Amino acid sequence: MKPDFPIRTERLLLRPFTADDLDDFLAYRALPEVRRYLYNDASTRDECGKVLAQRVGETELTAAGQRLILAVELDGRVIGDAMLKWLSEKDRQGEIGYSLHPAFQGRGYATEVARTMLTLGFDELGLHRIVAECDPRNEPSWRLMERLGMRREAHFREWAILRGEWSDLVVYALLAEERRSRP
Numbered sequence: 001m002k003p004d005f006p007i008r009t010e011r012l013l014l015r016p017f018t019a020d021d022l023d024d025f026l027a028y029r030a031l032p033e034v035r036r037y038l039y040n041d042a043s044t045r046d047e048c049g050k051v052l053a054q055r056v057g058e059t060e061l062t063a064a065g066q067r068l069i070l071a072v073e074l075d076g077r078v079i080g081d082a083m084l085k086w087l088s089e090k091d092r093q094g095e096i097g098y099s100l101h102p103a104f105q106g107r108g109y110a111t112e113v114a115r116t117m118l119t120l121g122f123d124e125l126g127l128h129r130i131v132a133e134c135d136p137r138n139e140p141s142w143r144l145m146e147r148l149g150m151r152r153e154a155h156f157r158e159w160a161i162l163r164g165e166w167s168d169l170v171v172y173a174l175l176a177e178e179r180r181s182r183p
């Protein structure tokens, strides 16, 4: 599945990352408050450059295991990113993720983007179930999942060590039929 780029949402433009996005990417991805609950702790220009280089190629889903990563653009500036991962072809499972520059949080942009990733997953890729996961201390993240109508299905206690301390994990999910039945 390869969307027609760019994708225009109500207020934003979604498109693949390019190597030229490094300054904008670094401006949010390197911030401690953005990295806090991310498993990849890239913070230097060099580390973020490597993360970006990987993302530049993640523009379509042709096999399970792959990720579609999109830059979130507002007025020509990249202010965040979104991900749709194809977890299983046989079981039609996927996962979404998202990050936003703190200066642009609190306006519903991430919700708008995540809703678009759900649409791509359900309507374009034909997924049956889409999950999203986060550390429960990352309240803005799970509040967003709840805004999208996702259900909390699991809370794993101390499932991983994150920056030297035990981290819990909450798992949210939405079925295609649940999305259809919502007004």
Ligand SMILES: CC(C)(COP(=O)(O)OP(=O)(O)OC[C@H]1O[C@@H](n2cnc3c(N)ncnc32)[C@H](O)[C@@H]1OP(=O)(O)O)[C@@H](O)C(=O)NCCC(=O)NCCS
Pocket (backbone or CB within 6 Å): 033, 034, 035, 037, 038, 097, 098, 099, 100, 101, 104, 105, 106, 107, 108, 109, 110, 111, 112, 133, 134, 135, 138, 140, 141, 143, 144
């Ligand atoms: C997770 C993250 C993207 C959430 O950002 P966010 O700004 O809370 O999410 P949104 O952009 O959807 O904005 C929602 C907020 O804007 C408000 N809002 C304003 N206008 C809105 C609109 N039109 N639609 C929806 N919400 C709106 C909502 O009420 C909400 O505020 P509240 O939480 O005080 O109620 C952000 O915290 C982030 O980037 N964190 C760092 C990276 C990260 O941890 N990513 C997740 C890894 S699992």
